[in-house]
Amino acid sequence: MNQRKTLTTAFLLSCSTLVTPVLAADHQHHNDHHATGAVHIHNAWSRPTPPGAPMGVGYLTITNNGAEEVSLVAVESPRASHVSIHETSMHEGMMRMQPLDGGLAIPAGSTVELKPRSYHLMLEQLTKPLMEGEMIPVRLDFDGAEDITIQLVVQSLDGMDHSHHMGHSTMDH
Ligand SMILES: [Cu+2]
Structure with a gap:
């Protein structure tokens, strides 16, 4: 026995x-789905950056299937000195962005999209340009959930319509 x-x-x-x-x-x-516990990440992507550009972006969709609100409070990537969580808003007819100092809340049972002209990650002081086709590792630190490490797929796509199916056709672009 x-x-x-x-x-x-x-x-x-x-x-x-x-x-x-x-x-x-x-x-x-x-790379179209990553789940740890109640929090699920979809459609994580970024755009290529020109040589010498100091900053890159990060977009993803966060779904919270849990019973408690969670907050994205910090983000880190080996490709950037600092990663901020930004929101874009209109101010006197101008688009501008500012850091979300208190983190990004994802209420229980809801989905928050980080996408062009909305919430996004700002990869600051890039160690080298983001090249199309690369996967950029990013660690998401949550308040109320486990940290999740994802990969942003670097794709040169414009407009918001493309982002819906992006995760499912990563290698086609
Ligand atoms: Cu920004």
Whole structure:
């Protein structure tokens, strides 16, 4: 009995060791969905930047399936010295953006989109330009949920209409 239990445990351990890298590779390939607990991330993307440009953007969709509000409070990327969470608003007919100092709240059961002309991530002081086709790792720190590391797919697309199906056709563009 004891021996059997030990064997089962050993099997489970080796199983999880094997499974983890496969899942990671699968996720990198599709990159259209990442879930940790109640929080789900979809359509994470960015735009290419010209040489010498100090800043890049990040867009993604955050869904909170939990019973409690969560907040995106901090973001980090190895490709930028600092990542801010910005909101874009109209002020006297001009579009302008400003940091969300208190974080971005995602109420229970709701979805918040970071997209052009709305909320977005600002990757400041890029270590090098963002090139089309690259995957940019970004860690999202939540208040009320586990941190999630995602990859922004760099795509040269304009307009808001494209962002809807982006995650599903990553490699076509
Ligand atoms: Cu901004």
